[in-house]
Amino acid sequence: MPILKSYLRPRDLCLPLVLALLATAGCSRGTGDSKAAAPAAAPQVKDVGVVTLKTERMPVTTELAGRTVAPVIAQIRPQVGGIVQQRLFTEGSQVKAGQVLYQLDPASFEATAASARANVRRAETTLATARSVAKRNAELVKIDAISQQVNEQTQAAADQAEADVAVARAAEQTARINLARTRIVAPISGWIELSSVTAGALVTADQATPLTTVQQLDPINVHVTQSSAELLRLKRELASGRLSRGRADEAPIRVLLEDGSVYPHAGKLTFAGVTVDAGTGSVTLRAVVPNPDRMLMPGMYVRAVLEEGVAEDALLVPQQAVTRAPDGSASSLVVGPDDKLVRRAVTVGRAVANRWQVLEGLQAGDRVLVEGSQRARAGDQVRASEVVPKPGPGAPAPVNGKGGPGPGSVASAGPLANAKIVR
Template sequence: MPKPKPPSARPRLWQALPLLLLALPFLAACKDEVQAAKPAAPPPPVSVVRLQPGSVPIQSVLPGRTAPYQVAEIRPQVSGLLQERLFREGTEVEAGQPLYQIDPAPYRAALASAEANQARAEASLQDARATTSRYRPLVGQNAVSRMAYDKAVAVAAQAEAEVAAAKASVQAARIDLERTRITSPISGRTSRSNLTVGALVTANQAAELLTVTQLDPILVDVTQPAEALLRLRRDMQAGRLLRGEGEAVDVRLTLGDGTEYPLVGRLQFAEATVDRDTGSVTLRATFPNPDGMLMPGLFVRARLEAGVAQNALLVPQQAVTHNARGEATTLVVDEQGTVRQRVIETKQAIGNQWLVSTGLSAGDRVVVQGMQRVRDGVKPEVREITLQELEQGSGPAVAAAQARG
């Protein structure tokens, strides 16, 4: 049977409790003294860029496709047997250069026959005119009847008409003979030949012999939404966007692989109507293509110089975020050094900056570095930097991050 503990050992905890209660205020005071002695955290460093208004060229990036400047489908205008092909497929030809030769023998014979008919008609005309000349003085002397003279005049007139018809026949026969040599109506590059020597062709047949395509210059057809075109026109009328009168609009191309086409094009015209299916307007530009780099049918992106925005404000893209409602926001340090959040409206990206239409003013200091460590109402350590320093990656926020790393 275990022995009970001595009764004198049980009340020791109760005896120490008053001492603990007396020590609590002393411990709390010591904690306050330690917290007071701890130094306050320094304000977070941020870098800001002061917004300066300026003239900014406005560009529109539009999708489009290349198209040939001119296309000629070569078809025979006379019937006959192909005697010779006078070009090499896929090469450049000049306007008027011979392409094919059709057998000219039948057309030479037709021309000779027409010339003979013309000679016979001219001989008949000469005889009729001589008869009329002889009868004219005799009519006054009543040596020839008036009826005979009138008949001689009519025969001469008929002979003149026959000569005119014969000359027209000669001209038609000569044209047909010339058309036996098929020439290129334009300068350009030839396609493959659809017929070979020895083939029988007919005048104005449905199938073309080949196609000649002019690629220098080359056309680029781009589409722009009608709403965007209307917005540009409203900005111009309001004076927010300026463009010189009569100035040609420059166009630059980005090819499908992302490379930049080195030559600059010019905008030619815009369609006067809106496509009902797509709600867009087609614009056409011409580009020099001396090396044939651009081929018809290529998908490209065209950048058009729409105009120059006056007193425009540009904000670096890293300074713009979006809130829960999807609105574009940025942080601004006010005159008292306090961070304030602004809801802004961005129109388009220009390089690595946003063109801002509302929400900011000239002279505002926008936070571009250290945004993760500040919020609305905080007073940070502010250093103003330039856009060049921002692009180079310098600033107090970057230095602080490097020091911590």
């Protein structure tokens, strides 16, 4: 230790400390100079995805709840009383008009018919005798062989005999009709329901309970209701020119079944009510739908998608391009000519699949931001690339490889079909 102390003098200890301070001062001056000499950073260009708006033909549809109803229903009731001898049809099968369904015991009706025929023959014989006497007396009165009174009486007897024949023939016809009614026939062609009676049952004329029911199922009717407020809105849009009436053959009605599947056959609207129901404030509409496979049965709950009109120059924007403020106002980010984002207030109407119909605020040719809204804000410089939006559920299916709805297809409005339109 004494040897080390001899070598470490105070000036030797201070020299390293001085060198370190000089090095630190030099570095700090060099850093400051580099910062001053560095150029200002250029604004960052952000990549975003846009959709260029263009006008298109948009069928305006609405989805309404309804029930299926058989267009023709025949309740089979006996017109004469008797005992059922036979049931001559298979329950649940198709029957033809005039086909015999039930056979009642005809014995008493056959006897009545035979008695009526005998009464006709007796009346006809009496008429022949009365006419012969009347003709002979008409000649005798001319030579004063009989009195005028006797002649008039014989003429009246002949007339009465003729009337008796008419009455007897009417009774015979009634007996024949009642006899024929022991064979209960189908008044229409259609599908027959279960039978409420079996052989041996006693039935009465015009009883309250039908024996069975025959219904026509192809085509079948669909009755739906629409509120009067919706009808008024539709009339205003048609009057303003925002909507136009499409051709009847281009406006089929699609039916959605209870399980959510789409019925394969399109129908047509055939009737619109002229009176508003005071209790529900709605109007009844009727559509006729083909039913060759009997998939639709009377009484089923369905939803009908029907076309109200056509917006010829509609603007549709993806729903992700529209944002809502806390006060409910809608806006979209649009890429301007200088590639800067601009926020525009918009007014939207109907929801069509996964897009909104734009009523105000945007126009054809605008590039609307659909991707990158989380990293870009209004006023930012962006690099826009076109995005092909994916069609959502309920979008119009392509026809022959071409986009858009074609004959026999309806653009569904989806679950937001009845969304309130902001005016």
